[in-house]
Amino acid sequence: MVIKMNEEWISQIKRGTLEYAIILILSKGDRYGYELIQMLEEFPMLKTKESTIYPLLRRLMKKGYLESYWKNMEEGTPPRKYYKITENGILYAKELDKDWSNLINSISEIKRG
C-alpha cells in the first residue's frame, strides 16, 4: 500500500520536474533527443522514454523556449534532431529556478515547523 502511494506521487512529481530538468540541461548546451534520455537514465526519479520526452520537447518548442535543427550524420546513420535553448527559454529557466527554490524552502520550513 505504501509503495503504491509513492509511485503515484513520484509520477506526478516527475511530470513537473522533467520539464525543469530538460531546460536546465539544454541551458548548458545543445543536445539531441536520445542523448537527453540517456542523461536522465541515471536519475531514477527522472528516467523517461521517447513517448514522454519527445512530445514534451515539441511543447517547449511551440512555446518558444527551444529551437531544433537537424544534423546529418555519416553514411548509413539517420539524421539527428538537436535541441537548443532560446532567449525566452533562458528567461523561463530563471523563472523556474525561482519557483524551485521557493518550493524547496517551503518544504524545509514545513519540516522545521
Next chain:
Amino acid sequence: MKIRNYENLNKEENINLNKELEKYLSQVDRYLKYMPISEKTDILSELKSSFYERVQMGQSEEMVIAEMESPKALAMSYIGDSIVKNKGFSFKRFMSMFGFYSAASIAWVSIIPTLAILTVSFFFSSGVSIIAGIMGALKGIIHISTIENLKFVFFAYELKGFPALIAGLAMAIVFALLGILCWKATVYIIHILNSQKWKLKHN
C-alpha cells in the same frame, strides 16, 4: 517532392532499420495520418533516429519494441499535444480529434450524449411515476389539501386509491426498463468506439 508516408521517407534517406522496427514505425505513421505532413515526418524521423541509437547501444529490436508503448499509445501522446497546442481550425486537426476519440463517424459521437440524457430522463420519469402513484393512492385515503388538488391522470382516466398505486408502479417499471436499456446501449456504443475495429475512413 511530396512525402506522403513513412515508406517514402525511407526511400529518400535510403536508411532502413530492422524490419520489426520499420513495421512499428509505419504503424505509428497510420495513427498520425491526420497530422500535418511536415510535423508527422519530423516525429517519425526523430523516433527512427532514437531507435537507431538504441540498437547501436546494444539493445535488440525486440527489446526496443518491448520498451516502447503500443504504436497507438505512442501516436496518441503526440496527438494529445497537437490538439491542445495548435490554434486555428483545419480539417486535418479536426479529424485528428476524431482519431483521438476513435470515433467511426460524427454520428456515433452525437449518439452517446443523446442516449445518456435519455437514460437519465427515463429514470427520472420512473421516479416521478412512483410518486404520482403513491399520491394518487393516498388521495382516496388521506385528505391533505395539496394532494386534493392534484390528479393522477392515466390515459384520460383519473385514478384514485389502489388502481393509482398499481398504475404508478407499472409506469415506473416501464420507465426504469427503458432507462436500463438506454444505459446499456450507451455503454455498448462506447465499447464499440474504443475497440480497434473502427477506424476513420478517408472521404
